[in-house]
Amino acid sequence: MNKELLHIKLVRELIAFIASGKYEDGVRLPAERKLCEQFNVSRGTVRQGLYDLEKLGILKIKPGSGAYVQKISQKKLPAHLLPLDFANVTFSDIIYARKAIETAAITLACEKINAHQIEELRQLTEKMEQAKDNLLEFLKLDTQFHQLIIHASGNMPLVTAFASIAEYHKYSQVFSSLYESEIHTAINFHKKMLSALNDHNVKNAVKAIIKHLEHTEQITKSAKQKNIFV
Amino acid sequence: MNKELLHIKLVRELIAFIASGKYEDGVRLPAERKLCEQFNVSRGTVRQGLYDLEKLGILKIKPGSGAYVQKISQKKLPAHLLPLDFANVTFSDIIYARKAIETAAITLACEKINAHQIEELRQLTEKMEQAKDNLLEFLKLDTQFHQLIIHASGNMPLVTAFASIAEYHKYSQVFSSLYESEIHTAINFHKKMLSALNDHNVKNAVKAIIKHLEHTEQITKSAKQKNIFV
DNA sequence: CCACATTGGTATATTAAATATACCAATTTA
DNA sequence: TAAATTGGTATATTTAATATACCAATGTGG
Structure with missing residues (x-):
């Protein structure tokens, strides 16, 4: 059994932190003390982690x-810095799983969802509509929506x-620009899921989530996106 | 971020080690130096880990x-010693997932399985037949079989x-005694899976694995088993 | 029954990771 | 240009984990 070095854990966190923000255009990270x-x-x-990332x-x-x-986006990251094996993962693989x-x-x-959870989902869809222009926020809300269903x-x-x-x-x-129409489509699928969950209609719920995921896959495929961790 | 203490990791490993063996009747663990x-x-x-387990x-x-x-089986383990949340997990939940x-x-x-992997699966089923009397070995081989399919x-x-x-x-x-007939049934399902994979017959393969998992669920339900980590 | 190997119990020195503090020089900011 | 902020460096300290050695109690084989 091996000791888990803290600065390695930090490097992984920082990579996720960087990857979930705007990383292309020479943005400055928070100061070391922050x-x-x-x-x-x-x-x-912190300095050990930053040094590793500079190397x-x-x-x-x-x-x-x-x-x-x-x-x-042009870098190759060694496998031991990643929490998972990204060598042979495509976006389609993730969607399939x-x-x-x-x-x-x-x-x-x-069957199991309760009124409180339904209400939370409703509020999330509302927030998603308000976040049409803020892609990062939109994707965050999308993730929350799906996590809530899993928990339910x-x-x-x-x-x-x-x-x-x-x-x-x-x-x-990789955050490509989503067109407004695509965001609109995504929100509609979420509304359908919400409605089906509210009616306890399994068939429609499954249909909606599959369509939604396939739509997400199509968007990503059509965009000129590459996995940044090759 | 917290340091991962090695002896806590060890405690988790030891719990899994104990849980995957005969733990009821005062069996002696390997010596500390082993x-x-x-x-x-x-x-x-090691001594820190053992001390924790004695406490x-x-x-x-x-x-x-x-x-x-x-x-x-009568103990309650604090959540931080478990890698996962076992509070509300039934065996049926695991089978469903x-x-x-x-x-x-x-x-x-x-679609993707190759000849080498087929051969490995075949050898595993062979070993399973030889391990009819060794329940621990049998379950280990079963796990390997399923993992190989996932990898394939x-x-x-x-x-x-x-x-x-x-x-x-x-x-x-929790390893209750499996009757010989049940082991035999399990081996048969594995043979069906192997055969279907060999023929690239998706329908039969899916059918076999679902039946196998449902059979496993039935065995476990009928046995007087409780989750040891409540 | 006894000699010997094995086992857990204890103590100590050492290494390495991580923390905590302080101060410097370069850069940025007001 | 003065003050604040930033990365760079050095050092002492704490703590997890290792490595060794030796002891007393237990277990084992002749």
Whole structure:
């Protein structure tokens, strides 16, 4: 058994942090002392992590100024820095696995979901409509929506399984611009899921979630996206 | 972020180790120095882990003699010692999730499986027949068989998802005695899966794996088993 | 029954990871 | 240009984990 080094854990967190933001155009990371608070580690550990990321070419550290993100999309990350094996993962693989897990989950959720959860889903769709222009926010809400359905299934193994898939999703997600019409379509699928869950209509719920995932897959395929972790 | 303490990791490993063996009747664990080799940690770490388990009432340590397993089935384990949330997990939940994941996996595997993998599966079924009397060995081979199918799917997210399910399975599995007829039935299902995979017959493969999992569920339900981690 | 090997119990020195603090020089900001 | 902020460096301390050695109690084989 091996010790888990804290700065390696931090590197993984930072990669996820960078990947879930705008990373292309030389954005500056929070100052080292801020990162200490944010991740609750000492400055020495933060500096080790940043040094590793600079060695990988992901960061350019400028003394007295800050750490600036380099073009991460062109980098290759060594496997041991990733929590999962990304070598042979396509977006379609993730969608396929999500279909399997989420279909099973929404089937259970149709029986077990309660009024409070329905209300939460309704509020999420509302927020999604308001977040049409904020892609990052929109995707965050989308993830929350799906997680809530999984939890509503009451099946912990499915929750765990989905969490591991979500980890892939988080890392591999490259944020291309979604057109307004596509966001609109996505919101409509969520409304259909919500309506079906409310009616305890398994057939419609499954249909809606599958269509939604296939739509997501199509968008991603048509965009000129690559997995940033090759 | 917190440091991962090695002896806590070891405690989890030991719980799984104990749970996957005969733990009821005061069996003696391997000597501390053996455990050091087995888990590749120092004796100090092993002793910390054993001390924790004794505090939990899972072990009774006798100086000069060894560490003896107590009736673990009556113990409650604190959540932080478990890698997953077992509070609300039934065996049926695990089977339900496995159905979702393994059905998706075997569908892909039917297309993608190669001759080498088929041969490996064949050898596993052979070994299973030879291990009819060794329940632990039999279950180990069963797990290997299923893992190989998932890998043959070539879908890494499914592999990850299944691994998280397997973690539940490992911990929650309470080994009641399987009757010979049940082992025989299980082997037959594996042969059907193998045959269907060999013929690239998706329909039969899915049918076989679902029947197999439902059979496993029935056996477990009929036995007087409780989840040991409540 | 006895000699010897094995087992858990204890103590100690050492290594390495992570923390905590302080101070410097370069950069940024007001 | 003065003050604040930033990365760079050095050092002392704490703690997890290792590595060794030795003891007393237990177990084992002749």
